[in-house]
Amino acid sequence: MKKKIFFTALFICFTLTVSAQGLYLDAGLGVGHAWTRFGGRNVLGILNDGGAQAWQLGMNASVKAGYGPVYDKPMYIVGEFAVVRHALYLQGIQGHQHQHDSSNMYLDTFLIGPGLVFYPLPLFQMGLSVGFSFVNNSNSSSGTRFSELLYDSKGGVAWNISAAMDFGGGNHGCLFGVQFLHAINNLQVSHLDENSFLLGVFVKYTFRQKPQLLFW
Numbered sequence: 407m408k409k410k411i412f413f414t415a416l417f418i419c420f421t422l423t424v425s426a427q428g429l430y431l432d433a434g435l436g437v438g439h440a441w442t443r444f445g446g447r448n449v450l451g452i453l454n455d456g457g458a459q460a461w462q463l464g465m466n467a468s469v470k471a472g473y474g475p476v477y478d479k480p481m482y483i484v485g486e487f488a489v490v491r492h493a494l495y496l497q498g499i500q501g502h503q504h505q506h507d508s509s510n511m512y513l514d515t516f517l518i519g520p521g522l523v524f525y526p527l528p529l530f531q532m533g534l535s536v537g538f539s540f541v542n543n544s545n546s547s548s549g550t551r552f553s554e555l556l557y558d559s560k561g562g563v564a565w566n567i568s569a570a571m572d573f574g575g576g577n578h579g580c581l582f583g584v585q586f587l588h589a590i591n592n593l594q595v596s597h598l599d600e601n602s603f604l605l606g607v608f609v610k611y612t613f614r615q616k617p618q619l620l621f622w
Contacts, residue, residue, distance in 0.1 A: 430482040430523065431613045432581060433469045438606015440464025440492035442513050444555050445598035449513070452552065453496065460494040460511075464604045466587070468566075470521065470533070475615065480525035482614065486535040488517040488566060490587055490604045511552065514542045515589045515602040517564040523614075531570045531581065539564035539589040541600060554596045562591030562600075572612065581610040 440462065442449045453460050467489050474482025492513040519537010526532065543556040570583025589602045 428473045428475070428615055429613060430472045430474045430484055430615075431470065432523075432610045434467075434581065434608055434610025436466035436468075436585065436604075436606045436608030438464045438466070438585075438604055440490060440513075440602070440604045440606075442492050442603070443599075443601040444593075444596075449492075449494070449511075452555075453494070456552075458496045460496050462495070463493045464606055465491045465493065466585070466604055466606060466608060468517075468608075468610075470523065470535070472521075472523075474523070480616075482523040484521050484523055484533075484535070486517060486519060486521050486537070486566065488535075488587065490515045490517075490589070490602060492602065492604075510546045511556075512544050513600075513602065514544075515564065515587075515591070515600075516540050516542070517566055517587065517589060519564070521566070525572070529572050531568075531572045531583070533568040533570075534565070536563070536565045538562075539591055541589075541591050541593070541602070555593065555598065555600075557593055557595040559591035559593050559600065562589060564589035564602075568608070570608075570610075574612075577613055577615055579612045579614065581608070581612050583608055583610075 470484040470486045472482055472484030494511040496509045517539050519535055521535030523533045539562040541559045545556050566587040568583050568585035570581040572579045572581055574580050584607050587604045591600045593600055
């Protein structure tokens, strides 16, 4: 995990350095519907088989930094660091006395990689990022049947696509949009493929230097 954090920080610093002259930056938070599959099985199905029910929420935080506009076109080359949390708040029944047992599962998926941001219209932004992925899962209830699923991944791949409206004057703006993120990771202990998904909405601050084009 320390190596992954180091390379993440190095990637962000490199991106900010090369883009100092024509900086593009956006950063923000999102919420939505997240779902996770272990070896092709939905985690909710695994939980239901174990007698537990879950209330779930998907959360997202991301930063993009890069350079643009490229050759006075409404396009920006960026690097993205994003994390998606699939939070599951569990409620189950244990034992013959029907004692209630509550716990939390957090399935965290990370994306680090290059991407493009493009403006087909002055107020409409589209983005795509593809890169390296890893997971950091946890479960507050020890000794459960899910423990073998919750170890870190060997590494994987993820992609994120987004569309947003860009509001704001000058070089400063505010993005309101939707996104879909998918990551595939192979877990260290169980060797299962973990597929993580998020479909949600987000709000971000953005700084971008607009190209001098007639329609802008």
